[in-house]
Amino acid sequence: MRNAAKLATAVLAAGALTLGLTACGAGGESASDTSGPLIVAASPTPHAEILTFVKDNLAKDAGLDLEVREFTDYVTPNTATEDGSVGANYFQNQPYLDDFNKKRGTHIAPVVTVHLEPLGLYSKKVKSADALKSGATIAVPNDSVNEARALKLLDAGGIITLKDGVGNEATPADITKNPKNLKFKELEAAQTPRSLDDVDAAVVNGNYAIEADLSPAEDALVLESAKDNPYGNFLAVKEGDEDDPRVEKLAKLLTSAEVRKFIEDKYDGSVIPSF
Structure with missing residues (x-):
């Protein structure tokens, strides 16, 4: 079966999204409200770990209120970004996104490439x-x-x-x-x-x-070789949100010297900075 995700994964993903929507509703905040926190959907490793480093060490000084939500599948982060449940996502590469947008009719766009995870x-x-x-x-x-x-x-x-x-x-x-x-x-x-x-x-x-x-x-x-590799993972948003000032701040932080050092020290070659 060559679907983007199996039915069981879709059910789990839907449950995760429901929890995310509940949490958002409970706080009275919308991912599309640029005055609120930037909510980013991410795979747990290494994406959420990198975002958490940014949140704990860099975001406050940059004036960025960052919230990280973890998802374990490759579908929900994009659908949640498309429907506005989250403001951005960080988990995928360009060939995957191109295929996803084509097959699902979504409008997700890359912002900045951060790292490569060699297959x-x-x-x-x-x-x-x-x-x-x-x-x-x-x-x-x-x-x-x-x-x-x-x-x-x-x-x-x-x-x-x-x-x-x-x-x-x-x-x-x-x-x-x-x-x-x-x-x-x-x-x-x-x-x-x-x-x-x-x-x-x-x-x-x-x-x-x-x-x-x-x-x-x-x-x-x-x-996989890192040289000329098209599979770098990037921060992505729904088309039109690239100029959100919160997104611009996060993009700058994700490609900072501090994040480069964090990636190199923590992952020891298993994750490679792409900037």
Whole structure:
């Protein structure tokens, strides 16, 4: 199943959004009210951690009232930004956003790129990609952009070969060479690290790898290159809100020397500043 998220995730996401709306209503504040706090939806790791550092150490001096709301899926942050439940989000990259806007009819726009989380191939069964056995099963994210990104990682690592010119919608059907006859198990992105006990290897997004106590810099059998990488994660808003003074303040803080040092010290190469 190649939907952006499975039904179970959507149900959980809806519950999280309901809680977020309740909290907003209880305070009598609207995300679209530029006189109130800027509410930002974020994945827990590393996005919410970076935002919390900004909130605790930089926001007050900059005159920014910042509120961070965590979401564990890749859908709700955008839908909540679109409907105004939150004022911004921080969790995604450009290919994912382009695909999301196209398929869902949303109007989310990037503001500033902050960091890269290299995608990696991990395994509890083998210690190198070369050691994968014939017929091995590899878990990959099931949303179209991240699945294509995973297959391109395997192609770059010499594990498979994709047909020339394949883009951000590559699927296993686009594999032209598969010398080990690998099989692919499509899972919601958040489930890929949890699948490592059941599959031979899994391609895991950087944020989910960190949450699962995997070190991309040390544990990945194959790791995405940071050079000319189009998958940097950015602060995003609904189109038209780019000039919100709160957003401008946050964008400046997220690309400050203090945040660069925080990212480099805390994540030790598993998260890489993109500014």
